[in-house]
Amino acid sequence: MIRKNDLSEVLFAFVIIAFGLFLVYSGIDLSIGKMSRIGPGFLPLCLGVIITVLGIGILFERQEKHLDIPPNIRGLALITLAIGAFAALVETTGLFPATAALVILTALANHERIRPLTLLGTIIGLCVVGYLLFVAALQLPFKPISPDLISWFTGTN
Amino acid sequence: MELLSNLALGMETAFSYDALLYCFIGVSIGTFVGALPGIGPMVTISVALPLTFGLDPTVALIMLAGIFYGAQYGGSITSILLNLPGTASTAVTALDGYPMTKNGRAGLALFINAVASFCGSSLAVLLVMGFAPTIADFALGFNxxxxxxxxxxxxxxxxxxxxxxxxxxxVMVAFGLVLGIVGLDLNSGVPRFTFGFLGLTEGVSLISIAMGLFGIAEIVTKLAESKNGGSAAEPKVTHVPFRDMLPKRDELRRLWGPILRGTGIGSVIGALPGSGPTVAAFMAYAMEKKVSRTPEKFGTGALEGVAAPEAANNASVQAAFIPTLSLGIPGDVVMAILLGAMIMHGIIPGPQFISAQPAMFWGLIVSFWIGNVMLLILNLPLIGLLVKIITVPARILYPVVIFFICIGSYSVANNVLDVFVTLVFGLVGYLLLRLNYNAAPVLLGFILGPMMEENLRRSLVISRGDLTVFLDRPVSVGLLLVCLLLLLMPLRKPLMRYIRMAGQR
Structure with missing residues (x-):
């Protein structure tokens, strides 16, 4: 009988083996060089072989006990969205909108309820800290709010 | 005497205005995040690292190291008062520290914690002073x-x-070595595993890997926990009067043994690669229970049960600097990040570090002492504040941490790609966590990978491709033998079983 956890372990062992084989392939592709003058592909090739062998080993290894907490898919998805949104927005619409999106999405990922006022406070607080610390002090090239966004809102061009 | 002149040099560095200020900032941040369950010193150092780019490298290292050992102090305070270890390594402290709080002796527990931590750290710093330069001198002759x-x-x-x-x-170490390969190969000028991204030619950023694998993965896990109603307990103690803290004379006498034994265990464990403060604390606790004449008192508020693990985890944190600073080999993840910080500041870690940068090495050492004194003074009056801090609800804490992770990874190279790379590592980290893979070795591999490849290449050039060059010098042979032994160790048990079964047949 294969339990569900064991199945995911076995699948992941195959992922590892595939990764190892990919390294072997790219090592050869990058040129291994000669033993006296190893090329850029030498180390990837070696590591590929090692990883493949280890992957096969894991396939046959007895698995330890697992955590019984179910995976937090919702949290993972929303955190991914939060970080993705920040990355997509920070250079296009500016630091403040990006921060707001990040805070709201992260708050949604949490199961605890958050009051709108607390949420707003966190957003404003982080915007201020972010601006002072990273834009004013460390000179990151962020605009608080992109001028394009303002003109888009006001309808002027 | 050479040691004295070195110490003088160290003091000159460590007592400069900047060094003192950033040492103070470092240990304060460390105490703060150490007390917060959910973010450890590792994530904090990764977040703080880009902030130090503008600083003098010595000052930057002093601050980053301060975060690390400061976190040990902060973590034990919440262990004692709330039974909530802020850092994994202080979980053992809760075993006896929390019962002491319940018995109304919180003040004494905190005092023992502070004193034991201070003694453990300071004694271990002495060992770093003694051993690191000697080992480095020896290793300077390495080819x-x-x-x-x-x-x-x-x-x-x-x-x-x-x-x-x-x-x-x-597998994780090998994965880390592969990550270290990513980027332009300096010898051939060929880009490796960049998948056409221009932003990856410089390699993956250490900060992205660390914050993704540990920060993001950790938060996603914690989010699921808070769903199950694991909210912070209300603190019983918010104010501890100073006179409650002082131990009676016979209690004070009972403390020296555990503190010294704890320091010994912690220093050895800390200096060895692979096992950090958590293991040290557990071992010290177990040992104390074994040598105690009253082992049944452990778990109900035994003074020794607080003193020994606290001395041990703080000693191991300091001793971990021995291999890091003398050989350039990190023993655990935090040390790997500190080495990464050195590299980012343009300092080459390795045996030549101490002789090439004496002001930095000795300055760092002296700053450890200054930092520990600061912690000792800081800790006692600030306990009330710390207790308030850790009741910061998760719903505010997590957005803040995610925000710092994002902006921190961006700030390394002012590139949005790095934020996405961090995200990818976050997803990978969560997957690894779910499947019981410990991601810590990835960072060790990542830091050492490029140096190992360079040394391998050099060895093979010198020997004209003959692999037996690794068996030419006794030191190398010895080291490789130990590697082999360590690799065969897990096979010992099944092998014995097999032999026994074969014998029965």
Whole structure:
């Protein structure tokens, strides 16, 4: 009988083996060089072989006990969205909108309820800290709010 | 005397205005995040690292190291008062510290914690002073084969000595080595594993890997926990009067043994790669229980049960600097990040570090003492504040941490790609966590990978491709033998079983 956890372990062992084989392939592709003058592909090739062998080993290894907490898919998805949104927005619409999106999405990922006022406070607080610390002090090239966004809102061009 | 002049040099560095200020900032931040359950010193150092780019490298290291040892102090306070270890290594402290709080002796527990931590740290710093330069002197004579073997041993020891599956740990190290390859190969000028991204030609950023694998993965896990109603307990104690803290004379006498034994265990464990403060604290606790004449008192508020693990985890944190500073080989993840910080500041870690940068090395050492004194003074009056801090609800804490992770990864190279790379590592980290893979060795591999490749290449050039060059010098042979032994160790048990079964047949 294969339990569900064991199945995911076995699948992941195959992922590892595939990764190892990919390294072997790219090592050869990058040129291994000669033993006296190893090329850029030498180390990837070696590591590929090692990883493949280890992957096969894991396939046959007895698995330890697992955590019984179910995976937090919702949290993972929303955190991914939060970080993705920040990355997509920070250079296009500016630091403040990006921060707001990040805070709201992260708050949604949490199961605890958050009051709108607390949420707003966190957003404003982080915007201020972010601006002072990273834009004013460390000179990151962020605009608080992109001028394009303002003109888009006001309808002027 | 050489030591005295070195110390004088160190004091000159560590007592400068900047160094003192940033040491103070470092230990304060450390105490703060150490007390917060959910973010450890590792994530904090990764977040703080880009903030230090503008600083003098010595000052930057002083601050980053301060975060690390400061976190040990902060974590124990919440262990004692709330039974909530802010850092994994202080979980043992809760075993006896929390019962002491329940017995109304919180003040004494905190006092013992502060004193034991301080003694453990300061004694271990002495060991760093004694051993690091000596080991570095010895290692200065290493050629490329020996250096390669030392690094290999560092990696393998870290894998086999950590708990969990050795095979999985080895895969993680290899994965880290692969990550270290990403970027332009300096020898051939060929880009490797950049997948056409221009932003990856410089390699993956250490900060992205660390914050993704540990920060993001950790938060996603914690989010699921808070769903199950694991909210912070209300503190019973918010104010501890000073006179409650002082131990009675016979109690004071009982403390020296545990503190010294704890320091000893912590220093040895800390200096070895693979097992950090958590293991040290557990071992010290177990040992104390064994030597005690009243082992039944452990778990109900025994003074020794607080003193020994606290001395041990703080000693191990300081002793971990021995291999890091003398050989350039990190024993655990935090040390790997600190080495990464050195590299980012343009300092080459390795045996030549101490002789090439004496002001930095000795300045760092002296700053450890200054930092520990600061912590001792800081800690006692600030306990009330710390207790308030850790009741910061998760719903505010997590957005803040995610925000710092994002902006921190961006700030390394002012590139949005790095934020996405961090995200990818976050997803990978969560997957690894779910499947019982310990991601810590990835960072060790990542830091040592490029250096190992360079030394391998050099060795093979010198020997004209003859692999037996690694068996030419006794040091290298010895190191490789230890590697082999460590690798075979997990096979010992099944092998014995097999032999026994064969015997019965």
């Amino acid at each position: 490329s084969t020996e250096y390669f073997s030392v690094m290999l041993l560092g990696l393998i020891a870290a894998c086999t000595m950590s708990n969990g599956s050795t095979l999985k740990a080895l």
